[in-house]
Amino acid sequence: MTKFTDLGLSPEVLKAIAETGYDTPTAIQEQAIPVALTGLDVLGIAQTGTGKTAAFTLPMIERLAAGRSRARMPRAIVLAPTRELADQVSEAFEKYAKYHKLNWALLIGGVSMADQVAKLDKGVDVLIATPGRLLDLFERSKVMLNGVQIMVVDEADRMLDMGFIPDIERIFKLTPPSRQTLFFSATMAPEITRITQAFLKNPVRIEVSRPATTNDNIKQFVYRVPSGNALNTAKAKRIALRAIISTLDIKNGIVFCNRKTDVDIVAKSLSVHGFNAAPIHGDLDQTLRMKTLDSFRKGDLTLLVASDVAARGLDIPDVGHVFNFDVPHHADDYVHRIGRTGRAGRSGEAYLLLSSADEKNYDKVLKLTKKEPEALAIDVDFSALAEDTGRKSPRPDRKPRRGDRDKSVKTAQKTEPESEIKSEPAVNENTVIENKLETPKPSRKRNRADRPSETQEKSTDYEELAEGFGWHVPAFLLRSVDLK
DNA sequence: AAAAAAG
Numbered sequence: 344m345t346k347f348t349d350l351g352l353s354p355e356v357l358k359a360i361a362e363t364g365y366d367t368p369t370a371i372q373e374q375a376i377p378v379a380l381t382g383l384d385v386l387g388i389a390q391t392g393t394g395k396t397a398a399f400t401l402p403m404i405e406r407l408a409a410g411r412s413r414a415r416m417p418r419a420i421v422l423a424p425t426r427e428l429a430d431q432v433s434e435a436f437e438k439y440a441k442y443h444k445l446n447w448a449l450l451i452g453g454v455s456m457a458d459q460v461a462k463l464d465k466g467v468d469v470l471i472a473t474p475g476r477l478l479d480l481f482e483r484s485k486v487m488l489n490g491v492q493i494m495v496v497d498e499a500d501r502m503l504d505m506g507f508i509p510d511i512e513r514i515f516k517l518t519p520p521s522r523q524t525l526f527f528s529a530t531m532a533p534e535i536t537r538i539t540q541a542f543l544k545n546p547v548r549i550e551v552s553r554p555a556t557t558n559d560n561i562k563q564f565v566y567r568v569p570s571g572n573a574l575n576t577a578k579a580k581r582i583a584l585r586a587i588i589s590t591l592d593i594k595n596g597i598v599f600c601n602r603k604t605d606v607d608i609v610a611k612s613l614s615v616h617g618f619n620a621a622p623i624h625g626d627l628d629q630t631l632r633m634k635t636l637d638s639f640r641k642g643d644l645t646l647l648v649a650s651d652v653a654a655r656g657l658d659i660p661d662v663g664h665v666f667n668f669d670v671p672h673h674a675d676d677y678v679h680r681i682g683r684t685g686r687a688g689r690s691g692e693a694y695l696l697l698s699s700a701d702e703k704n705y706d707k708v709l710k711l712t713k714k715e716p717e718a719l720a721i722d723v724d725f726s727a728l729a730e731d732t733g734r735k736s737p738r739p740d741r742k743p744r745r746g747d748r749d750k751s752v753k754t755a756q757k758t759e760p761e762s763e764i765k766s767e768p769a770v771n772e773n774t775v776i777e778n779k780l781e782t783p784k785p786s787r788k789r790n791r792a793d794r795p796s797e798t799q800e801k802s803t804d805y806e807e808l809a810e811g812f813g814w815h816v817p818a819f820l821l822r823s824v825d826l827k
Numbered sequence: 828a829a830a831a832a833a834g
Contacts, residue, residue, distance in 0.1 A: 425831065452833055475833040505831050601829060625831055651830055672829060 350376045355442035356404055360397075363438055369394030370551040376402050379525055384546035386539055387527040391498070391655050391679070393551055396435045399495045399525045403469070404440050406493060406523075412446060412466040416490035420470040420477070420518070422511065424501040426451040426629060427636060427657055432471045432497065445469065450486075452476045453629030460485050474502070474510035481517065491518040499528035499535050501655060504673075508534060515542045560685035563693045563716035566723075570699040575728055577605065580668060580696045581612045586723040587666070587694055588618065588646075595639065596664035598648045599680045601671060609668055610648035624650035654679045661686060667695040670704035674711040694719065 347360050347368055360366075368376065371389045379385050379402035389395050403419055412418060423429040433449040440447070448462040450472035459476075463486050470477065470486070480486045494515070496502070502511055515538075524543050528535050539546065566587060568579045584598065598613075600606045603624040610622035621635050621644050632652075638644040640659060647653065654676050662683045671677050684691025695716060697705055709715060 473832060479833050501831085507832075510832090603830075654830095676830095 345373050347372075351380050352376070352401060353405055353408070355408075356401055356439060359439045359441045360401070362441070365397075369398075371395055371549065372398045372401070374549045374551070375399070375525075378547045378549070379403075379523070380405055382406070382523050384523060384543045385525045386543060386546035386548045387525070388529070388531060388548070388550040389527060390529045390551075391682075395497065395527050396432055397439070399497070399527070400432065400435045400439050403493055403495070403525075404436075404443055404445065407445055407468050408443050410468075412468040413490065414466045415463050415486050416466070417448075417463075417470045417486065417488070418468050418490055419493040419495070420472060420488070420491055420514070421495040421497060422472055422474055422477070422502075422514065423497045424473070424505055424507060425652060426453060426473055427632065427652065428498065429471050429473050430633065431657070436469065436471065447471060450476045450480060451629070452479075453632075456480070474507050474514065477514065478510060488514065488517040489519055491522050493523045493525065494518055495525045495527075497527050498655065499526060499538070500530045500532060503532055503534055508538065512538065512542075560689060561681055561691045561693050563681065563695070563714065564719040565695045565697050565716040566719040566721070568696050568698045569725070571728075576698045576700065577608070579725060579728055580698065581609060582725055582727055583696055583723050584609070584666060584668065585613070585616055585618070586721060587719065588613075590721060591664060591692075593645060594663045595642065595644075595661075596646050596666060597653060597659075597662055597680075597683055598646060598666040598668055599654065599671070600648065600650060600668040603650050605668060606648050606650050610646075613646060613648065618646055619644060620646035620648055622648045623653055625652050651676055651680070654683075657683075659683060661689055663691060665691065665693045667693070669696065669698070670701040670708060672704060674704070674707040677708045678712065 345368060346366055348357060348366075350368060350373070352360070371387055371393045375385050375387055375398040379399065385399075387395065387398065389398075399421070403421075407418055410418060421429070421432050423432055429449060429451050433447065436445075436447050446462070446465070446467045447469035448459055448467045448471070450459050450470055452473060452475055456476075456479075459480065463480070477486070481488065496511060499511070502508060524546070526539055526543055526546065566583055568576060568583050570576050571579070588596075598609055598620070600609055603626050606622045606624045610620050613620035621638075623632055623635050627635075635644065635647070636653075636657070636659075639647045647659075651671065653659075654671070665681050665684045667677070667680060671680060681691075681693035684693060693716070695705075
C-alpha cells in the first residue's frame with residue numbers, strides 16, 4: 344500500500360503530515376501529488392471528501408519552498424467558491440507548511456480588508472481566496488497576479504453553479520500563461536470542459552471514483568408531512584422535525600433548509616424547544632459563521648441548521664444524522680447533503696421531511712439515487728398547529744417592513760420568538776385540526792370585513808397588511824392616468 | 828425557485 348513517504352515529498356512536509364496523524368494517502372492524493380510535483384497541470388475530477396485539499400496543498404508547498412515572496416506579488420493562488428472552504432484550505436496550509444517559511448493570506452469577503460492588505464504589503468507566497476474579494480483587491484491595486492506560478496481552482500463545478508466562471512476566467516487571464524494549474528471539479532459540465540481547454544496545458548486527468556451516489560452506509564428515511572398552506576406546512580415540518588429528533592440519540596447532526604429564512608426559523612424553533620442548535624447561512628456575519636462551525640466541529644454545538652452553504656466541501660467529520668427540512672432544488676445537492684453523514688465507512692442516517700410542495704424535486708432525487716427512502720413510521724402530534732389560527736403576534740419569519748413602527752411588535756417577538764409555543768385555544772371555524780390540513784384556509788383577500796375578530800389589533804396583525812403601506816393606499820396610487 | 832459571493 345502506498346504511503347505518503349512514497350510520493351516524493353520532502354522530509355519537512357512528511358513530518359508535518361505525520362503530525363496530523365495521516366500516513367496513507369487517499370486515491371486522489373496518491374495520483375495527483377507526484378504529477379503536481381513535476382509541475383504539470385492537473386485536472387482532478389473528484390467529489391468532496393476525497394482529500395482534494397491535501398492533494399494540491401502538499402505539492403504546492405514543495406514547489407514554493409525554494410523561492411521567496413515579494414510584496415503584493417503572490418506566487419500561488421487557491422480559489423474556492425465559499426468563504427468556509429477557503430478558510431479550510433488555509434487551515435490545511437497551517438498544518439502542512441508548519442516546517443516551511445511560507446506566508447499565506449486568506450482573502451475572503453465579509454471581513455476587514457485592512458488586515459488582508461497589510462499582509463499583502465508584507466509579501467505572501469500563497470493567496471487563498473474567494474473570487475470576489477480577490478478581484479476587489481486587484482482592482483484596488485493591492486495585489487498583482489503576474490507573479491503567480493501556481494493557480495488552484497477548487498470545486499469548479501460549484502463555482503459554475505454560483506456564477507463565478509467569468510471571474511475565474513478573468514483571474515486566469517491576469518496570471519502568466521506559464522503558470523501551473525491544478526483544477527478540481529466534481530463533474531465535467533460543458534462549461535467546465537471549455538474552461539479547462541482554454542486555460543490548462545495538456546493536463547493530466549485524474550479521476551477518482553465517484554463515491555456511489557448514495558452511500559450504502561447511509562440509511563435514508565422519509566416522513567410525509569400533511570400539507571396545508573405554506574405557513575402551516577413549515578410549522579408542521581418543524582413539529583415533525585422535533586418529534587423525529589426526540590426519538591433519536593444524536594451526537595451531532597445537520598438540518599438543511601432551502602431558504603435562509605427557514606434556517607433562521609428552524610434554528611430558533613429548535614433552540615426554543617431546548618435543542619442545542621444554531622444557524623449558518625450566507626447572510627450571517629462571517630465571524631459568527633466561523634464561530635458556529637468551529638463549535639460544531641468541537642462538539643459544543645449538536646445541531647447545525649444550514650443552508651446549502653454547508654452542503655458541500657465543508658470539513659465536518661463524522662456527522663451522525665442529516666435532516667432535510669425540504670428537498671433541495673438540485674437533486675445532486677441532496678446527495679451532497681446526506682453525504683455529510685456515513686463517511687469513512689461509518690454509518691449514518693438521513694431524514695427527509697416531505698410536503699406536497701417538495702414532490703417535484705423529490706422525484707428528481709429518486710431518479711438520481713434510485714433508492715427509495717424508508718417511510719418513517721412515527722406518531723407526530725400536530726395539535727399545536729391548531730393553536731395558531733387566531734394569530735396575535737406577527738409571523739416570526741417575516742422581514743421588517745415599513746409598517747413596523749409599532750414597538751410592541753419587537754418586544755413581543757423577543758419574548759415569544761415562536762408563536763407555536765403559545766397554547767391558545769382554537770378559536771374559530773378556520774381552525775386547522777390534526778389530519779385535516781387540507782381544509783382550505785380562508786382566502787387572503789384584503790377585505791377588512793372578512794377578517795376575524797382581532798381587527799381592532801390592526802397595527803400588530805401584519806399577516807394581511809399590504810406590503811409597505813399597511814391598509815392605507817395613498818390616493819395618488821389610485822388615481823387613473825390618461826397617457827394619451 | 829434558492830443559495831452563494833464584493834459592498
